[in-house]
Amino acid sequence: MDDRRGSVLVLTNSYDVTSDLVLRALAARGIPVVRLDPGVDPHEGASLSAVYGTAGQRGTLRTRSRALDLTRVRSVWVRRPSPYGGPPGLDEQDRRFAAEQCFWGTGGILASLPGAHYVNHPWHNRAAEHKPAQLAAAQRSGFLVPHTLITNDVHEARDFAAREPGGVVYKPVWNTPYRVDNKPHSVWVREVHGHDITSAVAVCPHVFQAKVDKAFDVRVTAVDHRLFGARIDSPDLDWRYRQDLMRCTPIAVPEAIARSVAAYLAGFRLVYGAFDFAVTTDDAWYFLECNPNGQWARQPAGITDAVARAIADQLQKGSDT
Structure with a gap:
């Protein structure tokens, strides 16, 4: 032993x-x-x-x-x-x-x-969970980032929606537990138009983001320098909504993305991160978010087994100091 x-x-x-x-x-x-x-x-x-x-x-x-x-x-x-x-x-x-x-x-x-x-260290996890910090770090790391507005100003939000020719999506700043009719309810990413944006925006910050004309999604699971890419094909704008309908297949991670992932992890002092991208038909990878403690076991068995071994390797080796 x-x-x-x-x-x-x-x-x-x-x-x-x-x-x-x-x-x-x-x-x-x-x-x-x-x-x-x-x-x-x-x-x-x-x-x-x-x-x-x-x-x-x-x-x-x-x-x-x-x-x-x-x-x-x-x-x-x-x-x-x-x-x-x-x-x-x-x-x-x-x-x-x-x-x-x-x-x-x-x-x-x-x-x-x-x-x-x-x-990861719990304090580093917490720092990396803030979406504004994620977007700022993604830009510094060299990722493509969709045009994004975080605001509680209804006029700013409506103007933003009017200026984006490809449409706008809304997403919460944080996945707060929510109940409707006393049943758990998730707030999914959804497309919004100017007339959907009401004065209720003033209650708290909202995330509005230019809709990416994507061909598919990608989840890149990073364990230190080891990256595991999964292409996600789903009929839904937010593939998490009906995960039973999504299809995952392995995909190679471009070198430029790998370099940006390494810079991003180093910036937050993370060992592990689950990165989500929207990929267009001309192979542009747009950063959406990085969950520093994201799930990985629903991916294809080959990826799941490889991620498990990579995490076990990190835990076995312990500290370098």
């Missing part, structure tokens, strides 16, 4: 089956793994302690099945942990207080493990 550099700590929820693909790869290599959902498990028997002082930093994570010396964590995979919440049974104010203490306390400890390699 390769335990010379310690265990891999996987932060994810108990329903995350995607992580199992990587965990199986690590198990086959004899790499010890500890799985934790930091937003839930501390309220169900897990405990976390850290000590700081002149002797350095040390600590222990205890789950129902094992104890982990925090100085022996080689890598941390920040996959899909649950939001931090307070324990059940408290009133609203006390539960909110406990949830915030968990976020800043538990989250702070897990983001500051000495010598650990993060895929």
